[in-house]
Amino acid sequence: MTAALIPKVVIVGGGSAGWMAAAALSGLLGRRIGEIVLIESSEIGTVGVGEATLPTLRAFNATLGLDEVDFIKKTQATFKLGIEFKDWAGPGRTFFHGFGDFGPALRGVSPHQLWLKLRTHDDTDSYSRHSIASMAAAFGRFAPPVPDRDSILASYSYAFHFDAALYGAYLRGHAQRRGVKTRDARIVDVRLRAQDGFIESLVLNQGDPVKGDLFIDCSGFSGLLIEKTLNAGFEDWSHWLPCNRALAVPCASAAELTPFTRSTAKEAGWVWRIPLQHRIGNGYVFSSHHVSDEAARHTLLKTLDGEPLAEPKLLKFTAGRRRETWKKNCVALGLAGGFLEPLESTSIHLVESGIGRLVELFPDQSFEPKLAQEYNRLMQQSYESIRDFIILHYRACHQAGDLWQHSRTMAIPETLHHQMELFKARGVVALHDSESFAEPSWVSLYFGLGLIPRRHDPMADLIEEGALRQEMDRRVRLVAGAAQSLPTHAEFIERFCKAAR
Amino acid sequence: MSTSPQDLKGHLNKLVIVGGGTAGWMAAAAMARVLKGGSYRITLVESEAIGTVGVGEATIPSLPAFHRLLGIDESQFMAACQATFKLGIQFADWGQVGVKYLHPFGPYGIATNHGLFQSYWLKRRREGYASALEEWSVTALAASLGRFGTTQSNPAALKGLSHAYHLDAVLYARFLRAYAEARGVERIEGKIIEVARSPFGRVEALGLSDGRRIEGDFFIDCSGFEAIIAEKTLHAGFEDWSCWLPCDRAVAIQCEKSNNGLVTRATAREAGWQWRIPLQHRVGNGYVYSSAFLSDEAANADLSARLEGAATTTARILRFKAGRRKKAWTGNCLALGLAAGFLEPLESTSIHFVQSGLARLFALFPDGDLDPALSAEYNRLTALEYERVRDFLILHYAATRRTDSPFWQHMGGMPLPDSLVYKRDMFLNTGRIVVLSEETFQPASWLAIYAGLELWPKRHEPNIDLLPFEGLVRQFEGMRGEIRRAVETLPAQPS
Numbered sequence: 001m002t003a004a005l006i007p008k009v010v011i012v013g014g015g016s017a018g019w020m021a022a023a024a025l026s027g028l029l030g031r032r033i034g035e036i037v038l039i040e041s042s043e044i045g046t047v048g049v050g051e052a053t054l055p056t057l058r059a060f061n062a063t064l065g066l067d068e069v070d071f072i073k074k075t076q077a078t079f080k081l082g083i084e085f086k087d088w089a090g091p092g093r094t095f096f097h098g099f100g101d102f103g104p105a106l107r108g109v110s111p112h113q114l115w116l117k118l119r120t121h122d123d124t125d126s127y128s129r130h131s132i133a134s135m136a137a138a139f140g141r142f143a144p145p146v147p148d149r150d151s152i153l154a155s156y157s158y159a160f161h162f163d164a165a166l167y168g169a170y171l172r173g174h175a176q177r178r179g180v181k182t183r184d185a186r187i188v189d190v191r192l193r194a195q196d197g198f199i200e201s202l203v204l205n206q207g208d209p210v211k212g213d214l215f216i217d218c219s220g221f222s223g224l225l226i227e228k229t230l231n232a233g234f235e236d237w238s239h240w241l242p243c244n245r246a247l248a249v250p251c252a253s254a255a256e257l258t259p260f261t262r263s264t265a266k267e268a269g270w271v272w273r274i275p276l277q278h279r280i281g282n283g284y285v286f287s288s289h290h291v292s293d294e295a296a297r298h299t300l301l302k303t304l305d306g307e308p309l310a311e312p313k314l315l316k317f318t319a320g321r322r323r324e325t326w327k328k329n330c331v332a333l334g335l336a337g338g339f340l341e342p343l344e345s346t347s348i349h350l351v352e353s354g355i356g357r358l359v360e361l362f363p364d365q366s367f368e369p370k371l372a373q374e375y376n377r378l379m380q381q382s383y384e385s386i387r388d389f390i391i392l393h394y395r396a397c398h399q400a401g402d403l404w405q406h407s408r409t410m411a412i413p414e415t416l417h418h419q420m421e422l423f424k425a426r427g428v429v430a431l432h433d434s435e436s437f438a439e440p441s442w443v444s445l446y447f448g449l450g451l452i453p454r455r456h457d458p459m460a461d462l463i464e465e466g467a468l469r470q471e472m473d474r475r476v477r478l479v480a481g482a483a484q485s486l487p488t489h490a491e492f493i494e495r496f497c498k499a500a501r
Numbered sequence: 502m503s504t505s506p507q508d509l510k511g512h513l514n515k516l517v518i519v520g521g522g523t524a525g526w527m528a529a530a531a532m533a534r535v536l537k538g539g540s541y542r543i544t545l546v547e548s549e550a551i552g553t554v555g556v557g558e559a560t561i562p563s564l565p566a567f568h569r570l571l572g573i574d575e576s577q578f579m580a581a582c583q584a585t586f587k588l589g590i591q592f593a594d595w596g597q598v599g600v601k602y603l604h605p606f607g608p609y610g611i612a613t614n615h616g617l618f619q620s621y622w623l624k625r626r627r628e629g630y631a632s633a634l635e636e637w638s639v640t641a642l643a644a645s646l647g648r649f650g651t652t653q654s655n656p657a658a659l660k661g662l663s664h665a666y667h668l669d670a671v672l673y674a675r676f677l678r679a680y681a682e683a684r685g686v687e688r689i690e691g692k693i694i695e696v697a698r699s700p701f702g703r704v705e706a707l708g709l710s711d712g713r714r715i716e717g718d719f720f721i722d723c724s725g726f727e728a729i730i731a732e733k734t735l736h737a738g739f740e741d742w743s744c745w746l747p748c749d750r751a752v753a754i755q756c757e758k759s760n761n762g763l764v765t766r767a768t769a770r771e772a773g774w775q776w777r778i779p780l781q782h783r784v785g786n787g788y789v790y791s792s793a794f795l796s797d798e799a800a801n802a803d804l805s806a807r808l809e810g811a812a813t814t815t816a817r818i819l820r821f822k823a824g825r826r827k828k829a830w831t832g833n834c835l836a837l838g839l840a841a842g843f844l845e846p847l848e849s850t851s852i853h854f855v856q857s858g859l860a861r862l863f864a865l866f867p868d869g870d871l872d873p874a875l876s877a878e879y880n881r882l883t884a885l886e887y888e889r890v891r892d893f894l895i896l897h898y899a900a901t902r903r904t905d906s907p908f909w910q911h912m913g914g915m916p917l918p919d920s921l922v923y924k925r926d927m928f929l930n931t932g933r934i935v936v937l938s939e940e941t942f943q944p945a946s947w948l949a950i951y952a953g954l955e956l957w958p959k960r961h962e963p964n965i966d967l968l969p970f971e972g973l974v975r976q977f978e979g980m981r982g983e984i985r986r987a988v989e990t991l992p993a994q995p996s
Contacts, residue, residue: 005963028967031966031967032963032966032967108863359964360964361931361933362963362964364960364963368930368931368959368960369930370926370927370930370931371930371931373927374927374931374933374935418874418877418878418881421874421877422874422875422877422878424874425870425872425873425874425875426865426872426874426875428864428865428874428875428878430878430881432938433937433938454870454872455868455870455872457866458512458513458539458866458867458868459535459863459866461512461539462536462537462538462539463538464538
């Protein structure tokens with residue numbers, strides 16, 4: 001047995017990111033890591049509200065060996081087929097960004113190009129009828145996709161809504177069973193090694209200091225190690241994403257359990273609605289330059305489906321990313337690594353990919369600088385591609401108000417500008433390295449926000465129109481029938497994965 | 502008239518290809534196939550008075566896919582083009598004189614993840630159980646045992662068998678011409694003396710020396726180095742890479758064949774390298790060199806002295822410069838082939854560039870509005886593709902330990918592009934192969950070159966230590982035998 005590459009990993013912070021890291025890294029104990037200690041403080045709260053996720057979470061949970069049904073029951077989780085965007089495309093209009101595709105290409109021509117060719121002038125939303133995820137969501141239905149790849153019921157995917165505090169607790173149990181130790185304390189000082197400025201130990205408000213070899217900073221916005229100690233730097237993106245606050249409040253459940261997250265555009269931001277089994281998570285992400293906290297609170301409370309279950313909680317943030325999420329012997333995950341508003345539910349996803357890449361680029365005590373360099377390059381790509389995708393929502397939103405007026409006219413990143421021009425010209429989706437969202441996602445957003453290309457792909461004109469129309473009609477019928485055949489979301493949960501009250 | 506506002510709204514109907522070399526006829530054939538059923542009229546203008554560069558050409562495994570797209574039968578194609586099978590490239594004397602290595606097509610191992618194989622192999626090597634990389638590639642082993650084809654039993658290991666061709670480029674152009682003409686492509690014989698443009702800059706027509714005027718809506722410039730529209734008319738610009746790839750000439754001679762072989766040979770020489778491309782009826786030979794280090798006469802003499810059989814042609818000298826057209830697509834003109842850029846044939850990528858350019862054109866196919874967003878995307882992707890291959894080629898030279906001539910001393914000390922330094926240092930320090938977007942060569946190919954040049958990482962990837970090692974040894978060592986047994990079922994090729 002060779003000695004562990006890293007004798008001791010110290011994780012700072014017991015929020016979702018911290019426990020996700022602990023649970024995942026605990027799989028390396030005894031083989032690559034000697035011991036893992038997580039430091040959390042019961043005095044410091046976590047940000048954790050109702051969380052919506054992306055389908056990649058399922059792969060993450062599977063890697064940990066979690067049982068899906070058990071996980072759902074323990075975290076009050078519900079299923080998510082995508083996000084419904086309300087009032088983004090104009091007052092009273094909704095569109096859906098579902099997990100899944102819109103049917104196969106024909107003669108190499110993408111399905112959205114086929115639809116563009118046939119669409120009538122005033123039709124901007126019938127494309128969603130090609131998506132099982134969209135249709136099932138519209139009917140309030142859910143069942144997992146079937147494994148048979150040829151079936152139409154294989155062409156979508158799903159994620160979860162869950163209670164982040166419960167998820168943290170669930171992973172905590174998992175990690176502790178696998179040998180992760182915890183300390184309940186506050187960090188009062190960080191000691192650095194004189195020779196190279198690496199973190200040597202953390203001084204706590206009680207008990208002995210904690211030494212370590214690799215430190216995972218999951219301390220949230222403050223970036224206690226990565227920023228306050230190592231000054232990794234922050235790239236501020238608030239000129240593109242001016243929302244800098246959120247108010248979050250849970251409320252009692254409504255009658256129908258929807259299998260999707262809802263995002264509703266408001267005058268100075270947008271409101272999320274995340275249905276869990278036992279309650280609904282709600283929040284208003286807004287720009288403090290455009291609305292007061294009090295007015296935002298008022299707006300939020302008016303949107304609730306049921307009785308508020310707590311006083312709204314205020315969070316403050318700045319959009320952007322840590323310039324180096326891995327510096328010296330410290331890797332920052334979660335909010336310590338960067339912040340992008342939860343408009344596309346990417347926070348947990350970024351933690352997953354941060355952990356995945358750390359495992360892939362795992363260091364030994366020599367901390368080869370190239371590993372950090374590659375890690376930072378890849379994380380930068382992920383943050384930037386998600387940033388661009390989120391900016392697109394703002395850029396093309398039809399809401400009234402100063403915030404949106406600004407967003408519609410501001411200069412946008414060159415990468416996004418190129419992508420949008422290409423789509424507007426001809427419906428081509430350009431993807432960059434480490435793109436988190438694939439072509440169907442971009443198309444959902446463009447079409448949903450009313451960005452209809454000036455032209456369709458001339459290759460679509462090589463297909464005989466009558467036959468194409470028949471095929472597309474057939475698909476719509478097939479999708480509708482398949483979506484209707486599923487049980488309702490509530491029925492499915494009741495039957496297979498109901499949480500104990 | 503192609504410039505009235507009305508016409509600009511519709512499709513581009515008249516597509517004109519300039520030049521009838523390999524690139525031109527590949528474009529004609531592919532367009533005839535892919536645009537079938539539309540109202541497109543495809544014309545190719547070429548002049549028999551102007552020769553094509555076409556020498557013996559080696560290709561990579563994307564070409565069989567191109568032929569499948571076109572519905573071309575392999576045996577017909579091979580008979581018509583005197584083609585032979587190619588399973589990889591044999592490099593000799595690159596890292597140091599006397600050392601050979603093979604860059605085979607296809608993956609290492611059997612249905613295994615490349616990263617896992619690489620980690621395993623590098624770890625075993627460090628522990629002193631070195632095995633030749635070639636033993637892990639079914640394609641490499643087939644090449645060294647002189648076997649190729651299909652078998653009845655079709656064992657799993659043969660799924661990784663991958664091939665390309667050596668072909669006579671002149672015959673290939675002729676073959677594709679017949680294909681294209683049979684599918685409605687009109688060929689016009691004539692010499693272009695003028696390119697006429699509208700006041701708005703769009704290319705409108707080509708004026709021929711006999712006074713004819715060929716009008717078009719969209720032009721594909723396959724006129725070779727000259728880039729008669731892209732550069733001479735539209736001044737698309739050229740990004741010069743000769744600081745990294747200083748070879749600027751080649752002398753080419755065909756000779757009689759003494760044996761076959763399923764590989765292209767690339768042998769490093771005093772001021773460049775020599776190719777050997779075996780066709781059915783002869784062998785193509787060439788010496789790619791830098792004129793700053795070697796005279797044409799000396800190159801010719803060196804190559805002539807090394808021929809394996811009697812020369813069947815006189816020596817031809819080709820002149821070129823490494824680099825790419827800054828905007829391969831400008832306005833209503835797309836440059837393909839040598840008109841779009843040149844990288845020496847060290848990894849046989851010329852025909853592949855034509856093919857991938859066509860695939861990108863079809864994915865971004867323009868219509869009458871010629872939206873600049875389409876050409877911007879085409880040019881972005883093309884630039885990345887050329888840069889990736891450029892870096893791969895430079896690596897072959899840059900890691901040399903040869904100091905036996907001024908050329909090799911120069912190559913060993915040359916500053917490298919940042920992108921290549923990043924990749925090389927990542928491999929040396931972490932054992933990781935970085936794959937960037939639009940990469941033509943996959944990690945297996947990069948590993949073949951790193952290993953062939955004896956560049957070894959400081960550490961193996963630690964992931965491998967997480968798996969039970971005995972199990973891995975059993976799995977992987979079993980593969981070597983399985984690969985060998987599979988190759989032995991393949992028919993022997995005439996040597």
